[in-house]
Amino acid sequence: MSKFDGRGRRSRAEVREIVTAYRQSGLSAVRFAAQRAIPISTLYSYLTANSKRQARSKLIPVRIRSGAGDASGGASTATIAVELPGAVTLWAPMDICSARLAELIAAIR
Numbered sequence: 001m002s003k004f005d006g007r008g009r010r011s012r013a014e015v016r017e018i019v020t021a022y023r024q025s026g027l028s029a030v031r032f033a034a035q036r037a038i039p040i041s042t043l044y045s046y047l048t049a050n051s052k053r054q055a056r057s058k059l060i061p062v063r064i065r066s067g068a069g070d071a072s073g074g075a076s077t078a079t080i081a082v083e084l085p086g087a088v089t090l091w092a093p094m095d096i097c098s099a100r101l102a103e104l105i106a107a108i109r
Contacts, residue, residue, distance in 0.1 A: 015046050022047070084108060 010018070022032045022043065029047075033040045078094035082101070088108060092101055 015049075018043070019046050 018036065018038070021036075022029070025032050027035070029043055030040055032038075033043045036043075079091050080094055080096075082090040082092070082105060084090065084105065090104060090108060092104070
């Protein structure tokens with residue numbers, strides 16, 4: 001039985017349960033939706049919204065600060081600080097390649 005709010009919508013918890021059940025079912029979206037009596041467009045909407053929420057949750061905090069310059073007295077360079085769990089902070093040049101930064105973060109974890 002669905003737990004609808006006053007507007008006929010499912011709760012976030014129920015939507016999460018539906019998305020999880022679909023992913024674990026091994027069924028096609030059409031078949032799963034039919035078995036649950038959910039319009040296929042609604043299931044696709046739940047899957048899309050869930051994917052966007054997961055993508056946002058993968059973001060990590062980054063601070064940008066101006067560096068003090070190098071030892072040879074060169075111009076200062078912008079750096080980023082990536083704060084990782086366990087009180088670990090990775091400082092890197094602002095222009096670092098995102099793939100390289102991802103490799104460094106993976107190596108630290």
